[in-house]
Amino acid sequence: MKVLVATDKPFAKIAVDGIRKEIETAGHELTLLEKYSSKAELLEAVKDANAIIIRSDIIDAEVLDAAKVLKIVVRAGAGYDNVDLEAATAHGICVMNTPGQNSNAVAELAFGMMVMAVRNFYNGTSGIELKGRKLGIHAYGNVGRNVARIAKGFGMEVYAFDAFCPKDVIEKDGVIALASADELYSKCDVVSLHIPATAETKNSINFGLVNKMPKGGILVNTARKEVINEAELIELMEERTDLKYVTDIMPAANDDFSTKFSGRYFSTPKKMGAQTAEANINAGIAAAKQIAGFFKDGCEKYRVNKK
Numbered sequence: 105m106k107v108l109v110a111t112d113k114p115f116a117k118i119a120v121d122g123i124r125k126e127i128e129t130a131g132h133e134l135t136l137l138e139k140y141s142s143k144a145e146l147l148e149a150v151k152d153a154n155a156i157i158i159r160s161d162i163i164d165a166e167v168l169d170a171a172k173v174l175k176i177v178v179r180a181g182a183g184y185d186n187v188d189l190e191a192a193t194a195h196g197i198c199v200m201n202t203p204g205q206n207s208n209a210v211a212e213l214a215f216g217m218m219v220m221a222v223r224n225f226y227n228g229t230s231g232i233e234l235k236g237r238k239l240g241i242h243a244y245g246n247v248g249r250n251v252a253r254i255a256k257g258f259g260m261e262v263y264a265f266d267a268f269c270p271k272d273v274i275e276k277d278g279v280i281a282l283a284s285a286d287e288l289y290s291k292c293d294v295v296s297l298h299i300p301a302t303a304e305t306k307n308s309i310n311f312g313l314v315n316k317m318p319k320g321g322i323l324v325n326t327a328r329k330e331v332i333n334e335a336e337l338i339e340l341m342e343e344r345t346d347l348k349y350v351t352d353i354m355p356a357a358n359d360d361f362s363t364k365f366s367g368r369y370f371s372t373p374k375k376m377g378a379q380t381a382e383a384n385i386n387a388g389i390a391a392a393k394q395i396a397g398f399f400k401d402g403c404e405k406y407r408v409n410k411k
């Protein structure tokens with residue numbers, strides 16, 4: 105079978121070597137399309153692929169139409185909002201993710217961004233410490249759990265709200281489970297976002313919610329830009345000059361944020377959360393193994409689309 109790794113943001117070389125080894129040992133052939141500059145290149149590359157490994161690469165109906173012999177797409181990572189699941193199902197294509205494989209990397213970056221924000225973006229002025237401050241984890245999945253673990257090392261008071269995760273699962277980690285997002289934002293000095301981008305969550309981080317944060321509140325986004333209501337966050341930050349926003353996913357309105365909120369806003373130029381050798385190896389090799397298992401035994405563990 106032909107397995108294509110299509111990554112606009114390439115994996116570390118060591119991860120690609122590991123993926124190649126897995127794929128070739130299983131008797132398949134690997135091709136690479138990295139840092140492609142146009143969708144046309146992707147459309148051409150998928151033509152003869154039986155399997156594709158992607159990251160945040162957009163796999164829409166047009167790509168799936170072009171991929172005439174495609175059987176499986178594995179998103180090496182957690183969020184699969186970049187794949188048109190309905191179109192994949194209509195094409196008889198299996199879509200999987202690799203949950204948990206890059207979550208420590210994302211959690212560590214959330215703290216990198218928090219420290220940067222409380223130390224005033226390293227501008228030489230006196231900042232504050234994370235120790236003793238209240239951290240709110242918005243969604244308690246794989247990344248949220250890692251954030252909780254690290255937060256304890258910093259000596260933070262840790263709270264979480266998750267609409268789907270049972271309270272006892274959160275509380276067994278020594279984290280205080282709150283009943284609503286409103287409560288989380290009202291209580292916490294720092295809120296770290298770990299919600300997926302879904303129809304329900306898009307634009308849900310809005311003026312009213314973030315305005316509940318106490319004075320000096322910091323919002324950290326290593327999740328998705330789509331969950332933020334950017335126009336409302338801009339309006340709020342204009343009113344509340346005490347708030348800071350740090351994000352690993354550049355907002356559509358990045359220019360506005362940068363000009364208006366200098367000293368209170370930072371965005372990475374490209375999503376860096378999962379960009380470590382370890383996360384690339386873990387997620388990339390998991391993806392390769394899932395593909396090998398799919399072709400060998402028809403294993404569909406971690407399938408995320410309907411049949």
Ligand code: 3PG
Pocket residue numbers: 113159160161180181182183184206327375376377378379
């Ligand atoms: C994920 O959903 O796994 C993370 O957002 C990482 O995405 P990336 O593979 O595009 O860095």
